Amino acid sequence: MPESLKFHFTPVDEAHADEKNVHEKASTDVADTIDILKKEFPDGISDVVVYAGEYTVFVTRDSLVEICTALKETLGFSYLVDLAGVDRFTEDAPRYEVYYCFVNIHAKKRIRLKVSLDEDDPVLPSITRLFKAADWNERECYDMLGIQFEGHPDLRRMYMPEDFEFHPQRKEFPLLGIPGSLPLPPRTPEGGLTMDPFAAARQGSPVKSYQEPESEF
Amino acid sequence: MSVATPYHDQDAIFSFWPRHNETLLKRLESKDAWLSTERGLDVSRIEDALEHEMTLNIGPQHPATHGVLRCVVKLDGERIEKCVLDIGYLHRGIEKLAESKTYQEFMPYTDRMDYLSPYANNVAWCMAVEKIANVEVPERAQWIRMIMCELARISSHMLWLGVGLMDAGAVSVFLWTFQGREDLYNIFDEVSGARFTVSHSRIGGLASDLSPKAIEMIQDFAIRYEGIIQGWQKLLNRNRIWIDRNKDIGVISADEAIQLGLTGPNLRGSGVAYDIRTFEPYLKYEEVDFTIPLREEGDCLARYHIRVEEMLESIKIINQCLEQMPEGPIRTDDAKKAYPSKDEVYYSMEGMIHDFMYTETGVAPPKGVASYHAIESPKGELGFYLESDGTGCPWRARLNAPSFTNLQGLESMMEGHPVADIVVLIGSIDPVMGEADR
Amino acid sequence: MDSATGYLTTTVDAVVNWARSNSLMPMPMGLACCAIEMMAFGGPKYDVGRFGSEAMRFSPRQADLMIVAGWCSYKMAHAIRRVWDQMADPKWCIAMGACASSGGMHRCYGVVQGIDNFMPVDVYIPGCPPRPEAVIHALMDIQEKIRNEYSVTNDYSSGSPHAELAQPESARLTADGRDLSLNGSGLVHA
Numbered sequence: 001m002p003e004s005l006k007f008h009f010t011p012v013d014e015a016h017a018d019e020k021n022v023h024e025k026a027s028t029d030v031a032d033t034i035d036i037l038k039k040e041f042p043d044g045i046s047d048v049v050v051y052a053g054e055y056t057v058f059v060t061r062d063s064l065v066e067i068c069t070a071l072k073e074t075l076g077f078s079y080l081v082d083l084a085g086v087d088r089f090t091e092d093a094p095r096y097e098v099y100y101c102f103v104n105i106h107a108k109k110r111i112r113l114k115v116s117l118d119e120d121d122p123v124l125p126s127i128t129r130l131f132k133a134a135d136w137n138e139r140e141c142y143d144m145l146g147i148q149f150e151g152h153p154d155l156r157r158m159y160m161p162e163d164f165e166f167h168p169q170r171k172e173f174p175l176l177g178i179p180g181s182l183p184l185p186p187r188t189p190e191g192g193l194t195m196d197p198f199a200a201a202r203q204g205s206p207v208k209s210y211q212e213p214e215s216e217f
Numbered sequence: 218m219s220v221a222t223p224y225h226d227q228d229a230i231f232s233f234w235p236r237h238n239e240t241l242l243k244r245l246e247s248k249d250a251w252l253s254t255e256r257g258l259d260v261s262r263i264e265d266a267l268e269h270e271m272t273l274n275i276g277p278q279h280p281a282t283h284g285v286l287r288c289v290v291k292l293d294g295e296r297i298e299k300c301v302l303d304i305g306y307l308h309r310g311i312e313k314l315a316e317s318k319t320y321q322e323f324m325p326y327t328d329r330m331d332y333l334s335p336y337a338n339n340v341a342w343c344m345a346v347e348k349i350a351n352v353e354v355p356e357r358a359q360w361i362r363m364i365m366c367e368l369a370r371i372s373s374h375m376l377w378l379g380v381g382l383m384d385a386g387a388v389s390v391f392l393w394t395f396q397g398r399e400d401l402y403n404i405f406d407e408v409s410g411a412r413f414t415v416s417h418s419r420i421g422g423l424a425s426d427l428s429p430k431a432i433e434m435i436q437d438f439a440i441r442y443e444g445i446i447q448g449w450q451k452l453l454n455r456n457r458i459w460i461d462r463n464k465d466i467g468v469i470s471a472d473e474a475i476q477l478g479l480t481g482p483n484l485r486g487s488g489v490a491y492d493i494r495t496f497e498p499y500l501k502y503e504e505v506d507f508t509i510p511l512r513e514e515g516d517c518l519a520r521y522h523i524r525v526e527e528m529l530e531s532i533k534i535i536n537q538c539l540e541q542m543p544e545g546p547i548r549t550d551d552a553k554k555a556y557p558s559k560d561e562v563y564y565s566m567e568g569m570i571h572d573f574m575y576t577e578t579g580v581a582p583p584k585g586v587a588s589y590h591a592i593e594s595p596k597g598e599l600g601f602y603l604e605s606d607g608t609g610c611p612w613r614a615r616l617n618a619p620s621f622t623n624l625q626g627l628e629s630m631m632e633g634h635p636v637a638d639i640v641v642l643i644g645s646i647d648p649v650m651g652e653a654d655r
Numbered sequence: 656m657d658s659a660t661g662y663l664t665t666t667v668d669a670v671v672n673w674a675r676s677n678s679l680m681p682m683p684m685g686l687a688c689c690a691i692e693m694m695a696f697g698g699p700k701y702d703v704g705r706f707g708s709e710a711m712r713f714s715p716r717q718a719d720l721m722i723v724a725g726w727c728s729y730k731m732a733h734a735i736r737r738v739w740d741q742m743a744d745p746k747w748c749i750a751m752g753a754c755a756s757s758g759g760m761h762r763c764y765g766v767v768q769g770i771d772n773f774m775p776v777d778v779y780i781p782g783c784p785p786r787p788e789a790v791i792h793a794l795m796d797i798q799e800k801i802r803n804e805y806s807v808t809n810d811y812s813s814g815s816p817h818a819e820l821a822q823p824e825s826a827r828l829t830a831d832g833r834d835l836s837l838n839g840s841g842l843v844h845a
């Protein structure tokens with residue numbers, strides 16, 4: 001489409017750094033912690049972004065585990081609250097981001113780390129050895145975005161059945177799914193699995209009852 | 218175009234996700250019991266000529282699992298040796314759905330996450346969006362949100378109590394607590410027009426003010442139920458059967474609870490004072506006086522005590538809110554950030570255009586920013602992490618669900634207990650699968 | 656006249672149908688939010704015991720009415736179909752709520768767009784969630800439908816497990832829930 005024909009019906013706002021957010025919380029002000037981290041890992045931290053009083057610390061993949069160890073052991077951020085991936089879906093690398101949200105319960109602080117990942121190499125070191133709570137979150141991230149976690153004891157899918165082969169949270173995966181990727185039960189005793197997700201519309205109502213198949217599990 | 222299907226062999230009899238079950242079983246076999254790795258207990262079995270080892274599959278459809286949770290447990294006689302939980306039977310990908318909805322459009326989906334306390338989810342979503350888009354909320358709306366959040370907490374804990382007791386064998390309490398829920402439904406019905414999928418909160422305020430009748434109903438509820446909840450306490454606190462079923466079951470120490478990432482009453486039952494209402498006060502929680510129940514034992518009984526005491530605290534908060542609630546508008550008066558009032562929409566052209574625009578685009582946070590906001594829902598920390606691309610739809614909406622994190626701890630909690638305790642343990646964790654499965 | 660309309664069978668039919676319709680034992684397939692309204696439907700205020708259906712059976716072998724309440728994911732569909740197959744004939748099914756009927760608001764990769772894609776449904780209840788009154792209405796529709804069925808004739812001719820497929824047109828109409836439910840509670844035969 002030519003540039004002149006583009007119709008921006010959505011106002012695109014730029015972030016104003018000076019604007020004060022009314023919902024700012026004291027707990028997200030972790031400038032001191034970041035100073036300590038910066039001193040200790042001068043190469044590990046690539047960027048620090050502040051929005052709405054929240055600090056996002058971009059760390060490199062190689063120093064992730066070290067920084068997490070330091071956060072847990074010396075800085076008191078021993079409680080992992082959230083871990084998830086983001087698909088940026090841009091052509092310029094890096095494509096994926098994984099963010100970690102840690103809480104220091106005694107000092108009432110909250111910090112967010114972020115790691116960027118290339119599309120060709122979506123591998124991260126797992127932090128399950130440090131934070132047991134990361135286990136399911138990492139599995140979920142693997143299920144939804146296909147990011148591999150090295151050293152995870154049990155990298156299975158979290159939500160989708162193991163028989164499914166796509167990673168639905170990726171932006172290229174269609175919202176309505178891919179027909180035939182998940183089968184429905186058979187409609188007749190002789191029939192195979194139903195691959196058509198809209199079988200009722202095309203083939204009518206399924207048979208009411210038949211002998212159930214033998215259980216194997 | 219041929220689509221890749223996982224089943225090339227259509228003739229093979231399909232028995233309930235074969236590959237999935239295989240990996241599940243493999244995991245169960247290869248897993249180390251938490252008891253031996255973390256607590257150093259000896260879980261070695263006594264050699265017995267009669268095989269007493271057994272793999273048992275509970276769920277996904279089972280009355281005790283509160284929805285569609287599936288536990289595969291390895292039993293040694295009657296004792297659970299290890300356990301693998303399988304969730305995802307309610308997965309529909311609301312994080313993906315959110316990416317194709319405007320911020321306001323997504324609101325009804327939040328009702329259906331934790332469907333025991335929809336109002337708290339509405340508020341969590343609204344506040345997350347308000348934070349990323351920097352929308353101010355009028356005073357009165359904040360107070361009303363607080364009242365409704367506490368009512369939601371009561372209604373969630375009521376269902377938990379009724380169903381939990383029914384699992385343990387007492388049916389009559391279910392009937393009582395459900396009567397309480399019906400009273401709450403009537404209040405929600407009066408306030409929003411729906412029994413529990415309320416969708417009453419709006420970005421920048423509320424859909425409508427409380428009617429005088431609704432306020433009266435809430436007052437009446439708060440007065441009546443203080444006594445009724447104390448009555449339940451009288452029945453249960455010293456009840457032999459209830460104590461025997463719950464005491465020293467699923468004990469989690471404070472350090473373990475933090476390690477496992479438990480949240481909400483489950484964390485506070487282990488003696489960790491982490492409650493978002495005081496950790497990073499939102500709404501008006503700084504201005505009311507309430508205590509956060511805390512127990513040290515970390516067993517099912519402690520969690521029971523905490524939830525029941527929380528209900529009483531909620532009633533206290535509601536009473537204070539009703540006293541302190543100021544008069545005033547219930548939605549910001551900024552057409553870019555919130556819906557105009559219905560009067561404006563019906564009687565002015567501008568109002569109508571704003572209404573259309575808001576439905577079409579809605580609030581648009583700045584490009585490339587991200588923020589996280591959490592509230593204390595009845596189940597624990599319910600947070601939304603939002604990333605914006607400058608349009609009216611979120612680029613990424615991440616839901617940090619308390620049930621999900623709590624369920625993770627359940628796996629370890631179960632080990633070493635008899636099978637019969639599974640029911641009580643699941644009940645005491647209080648998971649809601651709609652939220653855990655996203 | 657064949658046996659389907661004989662005096663004896665119709666009289667026995669009437670008795671059997673009366674008994675069946677007033678003691679439906681629901682198997683609550685509570686999946687999601689609608690399950691909470693289903694609890695309310697069995698709870699103290701709406702008290703479905705008035706219709707003889709208060710005995711919720713969590714074992715499919717003891718139930719004859721399945722209420723699917725909530726959205727059904729592809730992963731769960733196989734479990735639902737298996738539970739349905741385990742229920743003894745005769746059996747009926749209610750799709751409660753927009754999600755079970757058509758996928759509802761969850762038009763997404765994980766959710767089956769209506770449970771009738773893999774199991775037969777007798778009554779669909781609209782609403783998100785339907786109020787308990789609507790569920791009671793659906794229950795009454797099922798009762799109405801049972802009262803109009805040729806139950807003995809069906810049993811008599813159902814020698815093989817797949818008998819429906821080989822049945823005459825008139826009997827198939829009653830066995831096939833879809834036709835009837837569209838036609839308004841089986842009034843075809845009234």
Ligand code: SF4
Pocket residue numbers: 329414687688689690724725726751752753754755759760782783784785
């Ligand atoms: S119809 Fe509505 S209330 Fe019922 S399960 Fe679906 S989303 Fe939930």
